[in-house]
Amino acid sequence: MASVLRTSAHIRAAVRTKRSFSTYHALRASTAASASSKAPTERAYFTNEPSGPSIKTAIPGPKSQQKIAELNQVFDTRALNMLVDYSSSVGNYYAQIASIPVGYNNPNLLEATKSPEMASALINRPALGNFPGQDWAHILESGLLRVAPKGMNQVFTSTTGSDANETAYKAAFMYHAQQKRGGPEVEFTKDEISSTMSNQSPGSPNYSIMSFESAFHGRLFGSLSTTRSKPIHKLDIPAFDWPKAPFPSLKYPLEDFASENAQEEQRCLQEAERIIKEFHNPVTAVVVEPVQSEGGDNHASPAFFQGLREITKRHNVLLIVDEVQTGLGATGKFWAHDHWNLQTPPDIVTFSKKAQAAGYYYGNPALRPNKPYRQFNTWMGDPARALIFRAILQEIERLNLVENTAATGDYLFSGLERLAKQYPGQFQNLRGKGQGTFIAWDSPQRDAILKKGKQVGINIGGCGETAVRLRPMLIFQQHHADILLENLEKIVKS
Amino acid sequence: MASVLRTSAHIRAAVRTKRSFSTYHALRASTAASASSKAPTERAYFTNEPSGPSIKTAIPGPKSQQKIAELNQVFDTRALNMLVDYSSSVGNYYAQIASIPVGYNNPNLLEATKSPEMASALINRPALGNFPGQDWAHILESGLLRVAPKGMNQVFTSTTGSDANETAYKAAFMYHAQQKRGGPEVEFTKDEISSTMSNQSPGSPNYSIMSFESAFHGRLFGSLSTTRSKPIHKLDIPAFDWPKAPFPSLKYPLEDFASENAQEEQRCLQEAERIIKEFHNPVTAVVVEPVQSEGGDNHASPAFFQGLREITKRHNVLLIVDEVQTGLGATGKFWAHDHWNLQTPPDIVTFSKKAQAAGYYYGNPALRPNKPYRQFNTWMGDPARALIFRAILQEIERLNLVENTAATGDYLFSGLERLAKQYPGQFQNLRGKGQGTFIAWDSPQRDAILKKGKQVGINIGGCGETAVRLRPMLIFQQHHADILLENLEKIVKS
Numbered sequence: 001m002a003s004v005l006r007t008s009a010h011i012r013a014a015v016r017t018k019r020s021f022s023t024y025h026a027l028r029a030s031t032a033a034s035a036s037s038k039a040p041t042e043r044a045y046f047t048n049e050p051s052g053p054s055i056k057t058a059i060p061g062p063k064s065q066q067k068i069a070e071l072n073q074v075f076d077t078r079a080l081n082m083l084v085d086y087s088s089s090v091g092n093y094y095a096q097i098a099s100i101p102v103g104y105n106n107p108n109l110l111e112a113t114k115s116p117e118m119a120s121a122l123i124n125r126p127a128l129g130n131f132p133g134q135d136w137a138h139i140l141e142s143g144l145l146r147v148a149p150k151g152m153n154q155v156f157t158s159t160t161g162s163d164a165n166e167t168a169y170k171a172a173f174m175y176h177a178q179q180k181r182g183g184p185e186v187e188f189t190k191d192e193i194s195s196t197m198s199n200q201s202p203g204s205p206n207y208s209i210m211s212f213e214s215a216f217h218g219r220l221f222g223s224l225s226t227t228r229s230k231p232i233h234k235l236d237i238p239a240f241d242w243p244k245a246p247f248p249s250l251k252y253p254l255e256d257f258a259s260e261n262a263q264e265e266q267r268c269l270q271e272a273e274r275i276i277k278e279f280h281n282p283v284t285a286v287v288v289e290p291v292q293s294e295g296g297d298n299h300a301s302p303a304f305f306q307g308l309r310e311i312t313k314r315h316n317v318l319l320i321v322d323e324v325q326t327g328l329g330a331t332g333k334f335w336a337h338d339h340w341n342l343q344t345p346p347d348i349v350t351f352s353k354k355a356q357a358a359g360y361y362y363g364n365p366a367l368r369p370n371k372p373y374r375q376f377n378t379w380m381g382d383p384a385r386a387l388i389f390r391a392i393l394q395e396i397e398r399l400n401l402v403e404n405t406a407a408t409g410d411y412l413f414s415g416l417e418r419l420a421k422q423y424p425g426q427f428q429n430l431r432g433k434g435q436g437t438f439i440a441w442d443s444p445q446r447d448a449i450l451k452k453g454k455q456v457g458i459n460i461g462g463c464g465e466t467a468v469r470l471r472p473m474l475i476f477q478q479h480h481a482d483i484l485l486e487n488l489e490k491i492v493k494s
Numbered sequence: 495m496a497s498v499l500r501t502s503a504h505i506r507a508a509v510r511t512k513r514s515f516s517t518y519h520a521l522r523a524s525t526a527a528s529a530s531s532k533a534p535t536e537r538a539y540f541t542n543e544p545s546g547p548s549i550k551t552a553i554p555g556p557k558s559q560q561k562i563a564e565l566n567q568v569f570d571t572r573a574l575n576m577l578v579d580y581s582s583s584v585g586n587y588y589a590q591i592a593s594i595p596v597g598y599n600n601p602n603l604l605e606a607t608k609s610p611e612m613a614s615a616l617i618n619r620p621a622l623g624n625f626p627g628q629d630w631a632h633i634l635e636s637g638l639l640r641v642a643p644k645g646m647n648q649v650f651t652s653t654t655g656s657d658a659n660e661t662a663y664k665a666a667f668m669y670h671a672q673q674k675r676g677g678p679e680v681e682f683t684k685d686e687i688s689s690t691m692s693n694q695s696p697g698s699p700n701y702s703i704m705s706f707e708s709a710f711h712g713r714l715f716g717s718l719s720t721t722r723s724k725p726i727h728k729l730d731i732p733a734f735d736w737p738k739a740p741f742p743s744l745k746y747p748l749e750d751f752a753s754e755n756a757q758e759e760q761r762c763l764q765e766a767e768r769i770i771k772e773f774h775n776p777v778t779a780v781v782v783e784p785v786q787s788e789g790g791d792n793h794a795s796p797a798f799f800q801g802l803r804e805i806t807k808r809h810n811v812l813l814i815v816d817e818v819q820t821g822l823g824a825t826g827k828f829w830a831h832d833h834w835n836l837q838t839p840p841d842i843v844t845f846s847k848k849a850q851a852a853g854y855y856y857g858n859p860a861l862r863p864n865k866p867y868r869q870f871n872t873w874m875g876d877p878a879r880a881l882i883f884r885a886i887l888q889e890i891e892r893l894n895l896v897e898n899t900a901a902t903g904d905y906l907f908s909g910l911e912r913l914a915k916q917y918p919g920q921f922q923n924l925r926g927k928g929q930g931t932f933i934a935w936d937s938p939q940r941d942a943i944l945k946k947g948k949q950v951g952i953n954i955g956g957c958g959e960t961a962v963r964l965r966p967m968l969i970f971q972q973h974h975a976d977i978l979l980e981n982l983e984k985i986v987k988s
Contacts, residue, residue, distance in 0.1 A: 064628070071631035074639055074648050078866030079623040086618040086627050087610065096621040097872045109617040116581065122612075122882060123603040124580040125850060127590040129573040133580045134558070137565035145568055154568050159653040160873060166714045170731055177730035193725045199733035203725065207732050219871050220660045221716030221734070231687045231697065232867055236671035237664055238701050239693035240715070240732055353872065356619060372572030373726055377713050378591045378847065379654060384878065388616060 045399055045475050046091035046103060052483070053457025081459070093472040093480055094459045098293070098325050101354040102395045103475050112391035121383040128157065128380040139383060143390030147328075148361050149335050151345030154368070157359040157381030161324035161352035162218030165287065167375060168348045168360040169209050169222050172285035172318045174369045176207060179316070184370035208240065208281040209320075210272070212247035214295030214464070217287055217322050226287055229295040229464075243279045245272040247292060248300045252429040265304040273311045285318035285347075290336030291432075293325040296464020297440030299431050302340040309342050318347040320360075328354040329396060329474050332406030332436030339435070354474075356392065357385040401474035402436075409436035412470070412481040416441065419489060426492040437476055440469040452491045458484065539893055539969050540585035540597060546977070547951025575953070587966040587974055588953045592787070592819050593847040596889045597969050606885035615877040622651065622874040633877060637884030641822075642855050643829050645839030648862070651853040651875030655818035655846035656712030659781065661869060662842045662854040663703050663716050666779035666812045668863045670701060673810070678864035702734065702775040703814075704766070706741040708789030708958070711781055711816050720781055723789040723958075737773045739766040741786060742794045746923040759798040767805045779812035779841075784830030785926075787819040790958020791934030793925050796834040803836050812841040814854075822848040823890060823968050826900030826930030833929070848968075850886065851879040895968035896930075903930035906964070906975040910935065913983060920986040931970055934963040946985045952978065 060068060064083045071077050089104035102109065112118060117135065126133055133139075144155055156171070158164045178184055189202070196203025211217060211226035218224065219233060225240040227233055248265045251257035276283045288308065292298035312319040326336035328351070333339055337346060345363065352358035359381060369375050396402060413433050420427035420441070426449075432439035443449055446466050453460045463469045472480070554562060558577045565571050583598035596603065606612060611629065620627055627633075638649055650665070652658045672678055683696070690697025705711060705720035712718065713727060719734040721727055742759045745751035770777045782802065786792035806813040820830035822845070827833055831840060839857060846852035853875060863869050890896060907927050914921035919938065926933035937943055940960050947954045957963045966974070 067628055067631060071626065071634075074631065074634055075626075076623070076648075076650070076862050076866070076869065077626075079870055080626065081624045083628050084620065084625050086614045086620065089618065096619075096625055099619070099621060099872055104618050105614070106617060110613055113613045113616045118616075119604055119607045120580045120599070122607045122878065123600060124583060124594070124598050125590075126578065126580065127593060129570070130575045131578050131590055132565065132569075132571075132574065134561055134577050137561060137568065140565075140568055154570075156570070160657070160871065162871065163654070163657065163714065169715075170713075173732065174730045188725070188729055192729060196725050196728040196733070197722055198738070199719055199728075199735055203729055204731060204733035207730075219664075220657065220714050221663075221719075222714060225693055225715075228691055231682070231690050232865065234690040234693075235682055235686060235697055235868070236668045236701075237698060238667065238734055239690070239698035240734075241693055244692070368570050371726065372570070374729070375570065376573055377654065377656065378593055382876075382879075384616065385876075 042477055042479065044477065044479070049091040055455065055457050059454060091475065093476045095354075095471050095473045097353070097461075098330065098471040099353040099356075101328055101392050101474050102399075102401065103473060106395060108395050108398070109388065109391050112387060115387070118384060118387050121387055125379065126383065127378050128383070129376045133383065136383065139386050139390065143386055143393060144355075144357065144359070147334055147393060149337065149345060149349045152349060152361040152363040154363065154365070155359050155361050156375060157357065157386065159379065159381055159385075160218075160358050161322075161350065162220045162223040164324065164350040164352050164358040164360050165217045165226070165320070165322060166220055166222040168320050168350050169226075169285065169287070170375060171348065171360070171362070171367050171369070172209065172320065173205075173207050174374060175318065175367055176282075176284035177205065178366070178370055184366070206241075206281040207284045208242040208279060210243050210245060210275060210279070210283045210286045210317075212288060212292070213244050214247055214292050214298055215244070215287070215289060216292070216294035217289075217324075229292075241281055243275045243281075243283065245275050245286075247295075247298055248304055250299060250301075250431075252431055254433070261301070262303070265300060265307070268300075269304065269307045269311060272308065273315070276311065276315050276317055283315075283317055285320050286312055287320040287322055289322045289324075290326045290331070290339070291435065291438055293469070294463055296467045297431060297438070297469045298464075299435070305337065305340045306342060309340075309344065309346070313344065320348040320350065321346040322350050324350055324352040324358075326438065327351045328392070329402040329405050330354070330436055330471070331438045332402065332409050332434065334402055336435075336438075354392070355389050357381060357389040396474060399475070404477065405436040405474050408476055408478055408481055409439065410434070411478050412437060412484070413439055415481060415485040416488075419485065419492070423489075423492050432470075437470055437472050440467045442466040443468050449491055452494070453487070456487055456491070458487050536971055536973065538971070538973070543585040549949065549951050553948060585969065587970045589848075589965050589967045591847065591955075592824065592965040593850075595822055595848040595886050595968050596893075596895065597967060600889060602889050602892070603882065603885050606881060609881070612878060612881050615881055619873065620877065621872050622877070623870045627877065630877065633880050633884065637880055637887060638849075638851065638853070641828055641887060643831065643839060643843045646843065646855040646857040648857065648859070649853050649855050650869060651851065651880065653873065653875060653879075654712075654852050655816075655844065656714045656717040658818065658844040658846050658852045658854050659711045659720070659814070659816060660714055660716040662814050662844050663720075663779065663781075665842065665854070665856070665861050665863070665869060666703065666814065667699075667701050668868060669812065669861055670776075670778035671699065672860070672864055678860070700735075700775040701778045702736040702773060704737050704739060704769060704773070704777045704780045704811075706782060706786070707738050708741055708786050708792055709738070709781070709783060710786070710788035711783075711818075723786075735775055737769045737775075737777065739769050739780075741789075741792055742798055744793060744795075744925075746925055748927070755795070756797070759794060759801070762794075763798065763801045763805060766802065767809070770805065770809050770811055777809075777811055779814050780806050781814040781816055783816045783818075784820045784825070784833070785929065785932055787963070788957055790961045791925060791932075791963045792958075793929070799831065799834040800836060803834075803838065803840070807838065814842045814844065815840040816844050818844055818846040818852075820932065821845045822886070823896040823899050824848070824930055824965070825932045826896065826903050826928070828896055830929075830932075848886070849883050851875060851883040890968060893969070898971065899930040899968050902970055902972055902975055903933065904928070905972050906931060906978070907933055909975060909979040910982075913979065913986070917983075917986050926964075931964055931966050934961045936960040937962050943985055946988070947981070950981055950985070952981050 091103045192203040216229040217226040246268045248268045250261045350360045420430045428442040430441040585597045686697040710723040711720040740762045742762045744755045842856050844854045914924045922936040924935040
């Protein structure tokens with residue numbers, strides 16, 4: 001079992017102190033003196049990858065403590081997990097908040113930072129709506145748009161997931177109002193123009209976005225009104241009177257509860273449709289995560305999402321799929337909604353996190369508002385981040401990382417099934433089968449397990465009330481899964 | 495008068511085609527064959543600066559048209575002003591949307607892009623709330639915090655002006671609720687916790703932010719609810735029922751209307767106080783721009799802002815100063831509110847645009863919410879942009895650019911006063927005296943003037959209904975002001 005400390009471990013962080021005299025935490029595993037007892041069966045992506053994590057001090061170490069105290073004078077550090085020495089971090093599987101895809105100090109990303117176009121993007125940052133660079137179409141076409149979801153060929157770029165979702169909501173509201181008005185040529189009324197300046201209807205209508213219980217879509221005012229994961233995110237902040245539908249609560253293992261789960265999904269779809277038909281503030285769009293992440297890693301079947309697409313189509317309500325956390329391969333397909341086999345694509349798909357850039361894709365040209373400056377802001381994203389996105393895509397393709405994640409995820413899931421059989425109380429509701437490494441389970445000692453993991457150099461996160469969730473990078477391989485499994489067993493045994 | 499074409503012109507853009515065979519627009523003036531008839535009296539900041547603008551094709555030229563059509567397939571281009579070749583742009587005074595401070599391809603900014611810490615910030619982007627780099631305190635202290643407004647020593651970093659304002663509003667709401675609740679130790683009630691999950695009060699209270707008529711504070715849902723500049727920004731988007739107060743409508747020249755203007759400001763303050771006392775959704779904060787920018791370059795006197803500070807203090811309402819457009823020296827002081835000589839500082843100051851990074855400053859430690867994860871998001875800004883901010887500050891200091899802007903602004907204002915005497919119909923309500931280059935006037939032919947300017951290589955913007963507004967970079971010098979003045983006279987004469 002000691003071997004778990006020798007090979008580069010899982011998942012959220014292999015932690016070690018930078019040098020013997022320093023205690024900032026570098027996100028790399030150490031090159032332990034002893035060789036691993038289990039030789040990797042596949043080629044490691046990073047040859048300079050240490051063979052395992054080693055912990056030199058408690059976390060935070062004395063130097064970190066001092067630095068954190070200093071930082072806390074000027075910047076709130078109460079959510080701080082660890083202070084990191086990124087310059088000494090390499091490869092590794094800790095992905096921040098599911099937001100790092102291809103390893104720390106990835107050499108090909110480093111190369112992309114050295115290009116003249118990156119320098120220009122950094123120092124000549126354009127207001128992309130007014131003054132795009134002459135290479136902006138090329139940057140989009142060779143990057144973001146190359147992976148546009150099926151049925152989508154246009155993009156609105158933004159800066160964060162919240163921003164992506166909120167601009168998508170704005171697009172939905174303008175589209176709905178335009179339809180109601182009778183088309184893009186119909187002018188605003190005098191009453192609309194004057195009332196909107198006082199934030200009143202009809203100019204500022206009481207339209208709504210429907211989201212689901214336990215959903216997370218961001219923390220600004222519109223996105224927070226669709227977020228339903230935890231009270232602490234929402235308390236004391238004014239919210240729009242928008243509706244929420246129940247999200248299916250499935251029982252595991254799925255194969256043992258097939259008809260019960262199908263009924264549960266049907267119940268949720270019926271309730272969703274009822275709300276769309278009856279809610280007092282007209283529902284213009286439904287926003288949904290392919291896997292509710294912050295809310296507890298709640299999954300639903302392709303049939304559920306197909307049903308949701310059918311209902312939204314029938315009621316002329318837009319379907320916005322929030323792929324901020326699920327996008328870019330983590331579920332074993334590039335977009336998680338690729339798992340659904342929809343007959344007609346979603347209307348809008350939002351992205352951020354692993355993309356490093358953010359925004360929303362769409363296909364229907366009528367989702368461009370009928371006049372300029374309606375969907376607009378000063379920067380409309382950041383071309384420096386769009387260039388990083390492109391480099392990430394090249395790395396994903398070069399290493400077949402979506403396929404890797406699908407295969408590693410299957411391998412890891414099998415191992416977790418074994419553990420769940422052996423320690424059923426510790427691995428409840430194991431979920432995410434066939435969903436790449438987007439795997440979670442519930443544990444009554446969740447917080448204790450996360451804490452112990454960190455002590456042995458494995459940084460895992462939680463979500464919802466009791467879920468342990470895995471969010472490794474796309475470079476997570478089978479030999480890392482072995483280490484994780486061995487470590488997990490050690491932890492639950494203790 | 496031909497000399498205006500020989501020296502590097504004003505303001506928003508000196509435009510020329512890149513090479514004889516290319517028609518992308520590079521933001522630099524040409525090195526015209528003929529020498530300037532008017533030698534610059536001060537040292538030019540950029541020795542490779544061309545001596546004046548030259549226009550080779552109409553804008554957009556044929557190549558640009560083709561590129562724009564291509565871009566339009568995937569990205570809305572209807573707000574596009576011009577397509578730019580940034581790689582060939584140098585120095586220049588066109589500042590995008592008041593968002594470029596120290597020149598295109600500024601060599602010292604370029605240097606900053608080459609540092610290992612910039613590369614790390616780009617490829618190892620941290621979730622700053624959870625996993626800041628060990629150098630994050632240093633980056634803040636040597637950059638953003640070095641120019642923190644008087645009375646402020648803490649920062650919350652974000653990505654855009656809208657984001658900065660909205661997180662500031664959230665801080666204000668949490669602070670207000672905490673005070674009402676009886677302090678940071680008082681726990682949330684059961685009722686608050688359950689109601690907020692349905693977006694209802696008391697957990698999601700009907701608190702409000704008061705803004706001013708014609709204000710612009712951003713375009714996301716919370717910020718847009720405080721934006722009151724133009725209907726096109728707001729139509730069809732749901733808004734919070736928040737109040738607006740009248741902003742003073744001053745008469746110019748100020749010295750001729752001193753008592754009338756003082757009365758007008760008094761009227762607005764009285765109405766602001768009445769709303770704070772009476773509005774049905776309790777006002778927790780007032781947000782105000784030092785100069786209403788998008789709304790028409792509307793100024794008010796220091797006495798007005800002193801009065802606003804006094805009223806907000808007296809009613810225990812926070813004062814948020816939105817320096818997104820005015821910050822970083824454009825008004826001849828680093829922060830525009832430095833002109834006000836307040837006895838107690840604002841509670842929160844927001845920044846973005848010229849800073850390239852965004853966020854809000856504060857001083858009162860109680861503005862940190864009482865628990866972690868209440869003011870939080872995945873990235874909480876971008877350290878790459880914080881590093882650019884630091885390089886910009888170094889450049890501002892090296893070249894004394896705040897002082898330059900104050901002096902150039904005074905010089906330019908005098909010249910405009912001369913023009914206004916000569917062409918009173920074309921230069922109405924000239925304003926911004928003593929406010930650096932933050933200068934504007936009204937013109938009945940505003941749009942025609944902006945169009946003509948562009949044709950001679952001078953890119954100026956408008957704001958409000960009829961205002962021509964100047965927003966040069968901080969590197970705008972007296973010899974550029976000469977060129978601008980000559981060109982403006984030529985335009986209004988024609």
